[in-house]
Amino acid sequence: MSGLVHLVDDQPAVRKALARLLGAAGFTVRAYAGAQDFLDALEDGAGGCLVLDLSMPGMDGLALQQALAARAPQLPIIFLTGHGDIDSGVRAMKLGAADFLTKPVDDARLIAAIEAALEQQRQLHSADAELADIRQRLATLTPRETEVLELLVEGLLNKQVAAALGTVEKTVKVHRARVMAKMQVRSPTALVRLVDRARRG
């Protein structure tokens, strides 16, 4: 069991103890004294998960979550709070927090939450890889081929595509064969599923 955990807490003693615990649990821990420190150190496409103290001076946990929605949407966030503030918890969860735990936190619960988050992150990461592959294949199409593809996905016949594009059926057939080859599919049904997957993102 391994994974990268970002830890943001303004209390040095708490930060030190949590880093120590997570380190003992086998995680790679990067600890930050405040939200801004973390944002400054954040790299694009960073992996792992974020353990975040809700109430901090300056930028608090919720503000950091909003900032991350733009910069690193895939980063799962586990909130820690000193008191069971239901309002804040609901808001954090609505914004996509992975979990919301109260201090003092039991190590088993914390570690379970981190592992769940990392697993989710991993899954998200593989789905992302498939989508990127499809998009890469789509990117190889010429503009004319893309036009043909879109009309085919709409369910039009070759004859109808030719009429729509003001060309002859024979030419459409050539384009169609080339699109099928580039997208690495054998049937139109598989092509439709691929394009649908790409569009859902």
Place this chain on the structure above:
Amino acid sequence: MTPAPVPPRPHAPGVRASLALLVLACVLPVAVVAAMLIADFYHRERAQLIDGTVARARAIIAATDRDIESTQLALQILSTSYLLRNQDLAGFHQRATGLVGQLGADSIVLLDTDGTLLLSTRRPYGAPLARLGRAPLLQRILAGGRPGVSDLFTGPLNGKPIFSIGVPVRRDGAIVMTLNAIYTPEHLQHVLGEQQLPAQWRASILDTDGRVVTRSHELATYAGQQVSPALRRQLAGASESGLESRTLDGQDVYVVYSRSPRTGWTAVLGIPRAELTARLSSTLAWLVAATVAALAAGLGLAWLLGGRIARSVQALVAPARAVGAGGIPAIPPLHFREANQLGNALREAALSMQRARSGMRESEQQLALAANAAHLGIWTRELRSDTIWASDQWRALFGFGAHQPLTLDAMLAKVHPDDRAAVQRTLQDTLHGAPRYDMEYRLLPAGGGPRWIASHGSVEFDEQGRPLRVRGVSLDITARKQAELELQQKQKEVTHLARVAMLGELSGALAHELNQPLTAILSNAQAARRFLAQPEPDLPEVAEILIDIVAEDKRAGDIIQRLRRLFGKQDMPRQRLDARELADGVIRLVRNDLIQHGLSVRAELGDEPLAIQADPVQLQQVLINLLMNACDAQAAPPASDGVIVLRCARDGANALFSVIDHGAGIAPDLLPRIFDPFTTTKARGMGLGLSICRSIATAHQGTLWAHNNPDGGASFHLRLPLADAP
């Protein structure tokens, strides 16, 4: 204060003397002016009279000249008589004798050129005649060939004083004889008579030699007498003049004369000097009489009026004394309106004094009533004689009998030993210029517990500013003191309750504060367990973890300790502490609450320690209150920066705490009364927080105030004296 009596002027004049002076001042100048006018008039009149008299003298001498000339004319006609030419002297004698009566002459004589008397009408023709010799007139006629007149001389024939008027008798152009008419002085008397002179006047005609030719009075006696040489000398001067002189018969006169250029004779008029000055004298006499009469009347009136005025004034002396003595004087009827007005004014003054006295008596009675009702003891201490007078109420209050002598020491002996020195010092201060004092002290009466007394004294000074006496009131305030003590107790309770309520508001944040060490402890402990579960435990790491656990546990203990102190009902004793440390501790307590509100505190505590003498719990209560207020103010509308400043700085001999927010500020209508109890802007607040804060500040000899910042928000300042301040 009564004004000093005006010392009487040493020689203040009486009314009568003043009025007499006034009369003199009015009458005398008028009299002097009148005298001057009279003298002037006299001189004019005298000059006029003298002028008129000169004219009369001139008329007299002119008449004399005319008389002589007419005689000469008659003689000249006679000298051309054929009888004379024919040497018929007898006939001529007869003719001349006939003419003597017509001319009014004594006689007519014919003289030879050598002075031989050829004929005289006084003698019959042919009678022997005296030889006269060459008389001066004969010589003048022979020399000048013109008629002339002689001076007075004694006639050779009759031995009387006579004068002669002569003309030359010519034959073939040469003077061969002179024809003369002889006159006695009486002849010319008619000239004087024609002038109708006043009877007292003296008139005379003098010849060239100053002899009396004729005279208005006693001619027989004085004819031919020569006037005094002095007068002669004066007459020799101007042809017309006037002068003071004396007549031959010894009268003092004013002499006026006129000399004839033809004959050299002089008409002299003597006006008796008495006549000249008579009118002046009589006028002056009238003037003097009138002046004296006016003075007499004026002085008499002044005497009368002065007497009345003096009597009127003196009549008011007794009533004035009566007013002073407090009576209502009877005002006698007086002679003057003003005196009557003064009398009425005195009477009114007496009435209003009487009213004032009765009013004073009444207010004295009321004061006594009030003093009795209020258990107010009144006393007076004469500093010069060091005697004390006190009302019965005061004696009862201090436990003195009605006739027991009062001394300062006896009074001080009754004062509680703890307060005695302070009372003595305050009383001493009145001897050294303190104008008043207020003090509270305890009495230890013979029976019963201590009584609290409030005493107010006010010092009276003499004109040199030296303290004269002290008046004052003393009041039993035991009940009030007890109420005050109870109130203080109540206030303490309220302050404590407010603190508990305040901490209740903070409890969430405090739980969080406690949560932090607990979190650290739990996580550390669990980490340690994991380390120990490893096949080769990292023991040094575990040891470090245990150190951290202990430290965090202590921190939690500290927080609990601090909270217990704040919740404790007992106030802590005043102690010396650093204002900055106090501020820092407060920030620790409220930090989490502020963070929860999305706010932060910026501590500006400076480098210099600021030692103050204070109850730390109460001061923390004040600062927490101010910070929480700032937090509420800043949280309501989301603040720009969300920073609250807690500043602690030196301000002269004081420490100055400032809590500065950038919220909405204090509403202007609320600003003057935010420190009043039950003033609040919070939905759930009691409105006691700031009022308690201010009373805590006051109890620390400090001040607490607030104002709005120019750039938004409000500032609260707490100023406390430094412990080492002089």
